[in-house]
Amino acid sequence: xxxxxxxxxxxxxxxxxxxxxxxxxxxxxxxxxxxxxxxxxxxxxxxxxxxxxxxxxxxxxxxxxxxxxxxxxxxxxxxxxxxxxxxxxxxxxxxxxxxxxxxxxxxxxxxxxxxxxxxxxxxxxxxxxxxxxxxxxxxxxxxxxxxxxxxxxxxxxxxxxxxxxxxxxxxxxxxxxxxxxxxxxxxxxxxxxxxxxxxxxxxxxxxxxxxxxxxxxxxxxxxxxxxxxxxxxxxxxxxxxxxxxxxxxxxxxxxxxxxxxxxxxxxxxxxxxxxxxxxxxxxxxxxxxxxxxxxxxxxxxxxxxxxxxxxxxxxxxxxxxxxxxxxxxxxxxxxxxxxxxxxxxxxxxxxxxxxxxxxxxxxxxxxxxxxxxxxxxxxxxxxxxxxxxxxxxxxxxxxxxxxxxxxxxxxxxxxxxxxxxxxxxxxxxxxxxxxxxxxxxxxxxxxx
Numbered sequence: 422x423x424x425x426x427x428x429x430x431x432x433x434x435x436x437x438x439x440x441x442x443x444x445x446x447x448x449x450x451x452x453x454x455x456x457x458x459x460x461x462x463x464x465x466x467x468x469x470x471x472x473x474x475x476x477x478x479x480x481x482x483x484x485x486x487x488x489x490x491x492x493x494x495x496x497x498x499x500x501x502x503x504x505x506x507x508x509x510x511x512x513x514x515x516x517x518x519x520x521x522x523x524x525x526x527x528x529x530x531x532x533x534x535x536x537x538x539x540x541x542x543x544x545x546x547x548x549x550x551x552x553x554x555x556x557x558x559x560x561x562x563x564x565x566x567x568x569x570x571x572x573x574x575x576x577x578x579x580x581x582x583x584x585x586x587x588x589x590x591x592x593x594x595x596x597x598x599x600x601x602x603x604x605x606x607x608x609x610x611x612x613x614x615x616x617x618x619x620x621x622x623x624x625x626x627x628x629x630x631x632x633x634x635x636x637x638x639x640x641x642x643x644x645x646x647x648x649x650x651x652x653x654x655x656x657x658x659x660x661x662x663x664x665x666x667x668x669x670x671x672x673x674x675x676x677x678x679x680x681x682x683x684x685x686x687x688x689x690x691x692x693x694x695x696x697x698x699x700x701x702x703x704x705x706x707x708x709x710x711x712x713x714x715x716x717x718x719x720x721x722x723x724x725x726x727x728x729x730x731x732x733x734x735x736x737x738x739x740x741x742x743x744x745x746x747x748x749x750x751x752x753x754x755x756x757x758x759x760x761x762x763x764x765x766x767x768x769x770x771x772x773x774x775x776x777x778x779x780x781x782x783x784x785x786x787x788x789x790x791x792x793x794x795x796x797x798x799x800x801x802x803x804x805x806x807x808x809x810x811x812x813x814x815x816x817x818x819x820x821x822x823x824x825x826x827x828x829x830x831x832x833x834x835x836x837x838x839x840x841x842x843x844x845x846x847x848x849x850x851x852x853x854x855x856x857x858x859x860x861x862x863x864x865x866x867x868x869x
Contacts, residue, residue: 441478448474448482449489456486456514463514483515484525491529498533498554500561530562534573545588547606567611578612582620590628593635593816600656618658625657627824627832633670634819634835634856638810640681640785642674666833673781680785683793685733694730694737704731704786710738710745711773729774731787734794736764738774747772749794757784760863779863810837810849818854826858834859 455468465483490511494504512522537558541551552566559569574581585606589599607617618625632653636646650671654664676686688702696702708729711722727740736747747764754765760779764772776783810818815837825832838857841847 444475445478445481445485448478449485452482452515453486453489456511460510460514465514465516483517484521487511487515487517487522487525488529491526495529495533495561498537498561499557505561526562530558530569531573534558534569542585542606545585546602547609552609566609569611570609571611574610574612578616579620582607582612582617583624586617586621586624586628593631593819595628595653597652615658621657622659625653626659626663629653629657629659629663629667630832630835631819631824633667634837635812635815637670637674638815638837640674641678642671647671670834676782677785680782680789683789685786685789685793686782694728694739696732697734700735701733702730703733703790704780704783705729706780706783707777708738709775709777710740710743711775712743713770729776731790733790736787745772749791752791755787755791757787758863759783759859762787781859810854814849814851814854817851818856821851822856825856826861827855828857828861828864831858831860836862838862 452465452468456463465479469479490508494500494508500508508522508526512519534555537551537554541547541555555570556566559566562569564572585603589595589603603617604614607614629650632646632650636642636650650667653659654667659667679686685701685703688705690696690702691705694702694705706729708727710725710727710729712725714721714723723743725738725740725743727738727742727744730737730739734749736745736749738745747766751766752764753767756763759781760776760783762772762774762776762784764774766772818837824835826835835856835858838855839847839849840853840855843849847853
């Protein structure tokens, strides 16, 4: 508000008194000439004796003279002790208050510091020479580099730190060496690791989500990927809530890898589910069976609400209206997702099931169970190998969507998705890959 009021005041003055600036410039020239020609005997009051001078205009003129002198002193970005003594003498001659002179001098130092800092951080690395240059500027106004930098960053430290972080992770990676460099720069500028973590919290969370989405792209979590994710969460100081979410995602990836390797989880059968002797239960959920019927030449769908179970040999669906047991060995093709499954068997119509308790483990579990029962892999619409998206494509897609779901803008549970499914001829090119959150991906699957 103070700056706005000052701006309004100056604007009104220009409109009411358009010659004011001209008078201030004339006063500035007069004072500067008197100071240069005879500084030892210079006196503002004696110079202006007999002049009818507005006090505010005189203050502006004196400040203008001091700024001009400072420009010359700061030409080489170093204000020597001799120059500082000369400046103090000029302040006394101009009858400028020490507080005002200090503010003007700090303003100059900040401007020079900003220029030097911008040039130093172009490559994201603070070299010893660049650090020394910044330290000289700070020392010229009586500060050590950390003290001056902290004062300099008081209003926009967060933006500066976020900028450093985003530059470091622009390639989708953050190495320990790059992180150490960020910490070193932060410390040199009088800021703490905690302040860095707080400033980059949201950006860091989105970056880790990017790393996680990359890890999920092939359905496997290597020891190295898990190590990197845990290191990032710890070093970046992410919230307890995000750590919990990440732990859940890591657990899902671990279980997916176990399933891919043929180690399927075994559940205790719920009450009412009848299994054969020695039969193992791998999955159980409420579901809806959509059964096609032809009536009067038209196709209609019956819906039966019940429970679906995946065992090591069969898919079982039971409800109060209809029950079915499908032997995996009779399945000739299938496709599905977290919340639906379509099965084609010999001589039978397509079976469609909607899973009411969606799980990223459901379809991989079904696929693995069928493969193990047949001692091979049966035909399926989307295969793991053909769906693999190269890292450079994932990086470009992530940048195109800004780390947000293409549909709803969410920044969590993100997955790389083929716009046109691979089974329908879709490729792994940039134009056919989008970023979707798990919720929108499930909605898309529902509409296929």
